Amino acid sequence: MDDEALGLTTSPVLALAVTAACPVVLVPDDPSRAAGPMPRSVRDLLGVDARRPSDAAVDFAFDAARVRDARMHAVHAWELPSEAAELPFAIPEEDRAAREDHEVQLLTDALRP
Template sequence: MAVPLVVGIDGSEASLEAVEWAADEAARHEVPLRLLHAASADHDVSDVVAAASERARKSAAAVWLSNEVLTEDAASALVSEGRNAFALVLGSRGLGGLAGLLLGSVSLAVAARADCPVVVVRGGVEQRHGGFGCVVVGVEDGEGSGTAVDFAFREARVRRCRLLAVHAWSVPVGNPGPPGLSGYALQALERPPAQVLADALREPEQRYQDVPVSREVVEGSARQALLNAASRADLLVVGARRRHGHVGLQLGLVNHAVLHHAPCPVAVVPQI
């Protein structure tokens, strides 16, 4: 049997929205869906599991569904499940978070530690249910975006929608360049921003020729460029690099920003 798509449940409305999204995702990719509840204290969670199962069935009745209840720290349990999962799906808020937090602590911890893609389900009904027909992927210079770009192409194909690849750049502070040279021209002396996109997309475009692709090069903040693009997207995909000498991923300031503020679901995809 295919590895499952795992969704964390805790009884909150955000986790039930994540279940709906995950059920649709499992149906698109034809993989099983596993509902996972984990908590340090042992207590009756039959109502939580029943409510989540009902939401999953309503969204995608044909998906093979299972559930698991663990007496364990939620973040650790989800990270462990992610070692043999298609992806992990989480709500943007949990039951235990402070009212002012924009992202639950479990979701952030899992996004920073998991070995598989982690999707934090954010946004309104239109964003969560494919109302825009667009997947956005952030592309950075270097090798940090390769797996994320592949993931984004695959998502665009199964959704039968377009892909928007966004690359933001800025001139390094303290490096003004020769007099009279524009910022874009200075960047082009090293590697033209458009070339960064072209290099990142060349191979996956050959594999996914049925996916319509558009490109957006932005001079300025990567955070703002991605949040702007996400305002008209069903899914925002970003990459995460491994940290040398440490367990977990390098989420970075941009990933933290989109996880907290994006108006649509966000997928954090580890670089392989």
């Protein structure tokens, strides 16, 4: 689905979602505009702050996906600590892998019922 089909045709809506200090749920303004039932390939996307997850937002997203029989995809962005930028060489692979494993565990914990 494109932004228009989701009712996200105005940039203020996207700006709100990007800059909000709290969970934001974007719901299509008119789901009936879809031509027939939504295909199984349609995915719901859940952005998660795994360090401060919102149980209500996670529950809502999973419930919405279940009701619509949509696939749920959760994403969590993270970055290396600022001191990594000061290193003369890239961060050692072992350190990067350990940090990534930690972030994966945080996301797993945030999504666990």
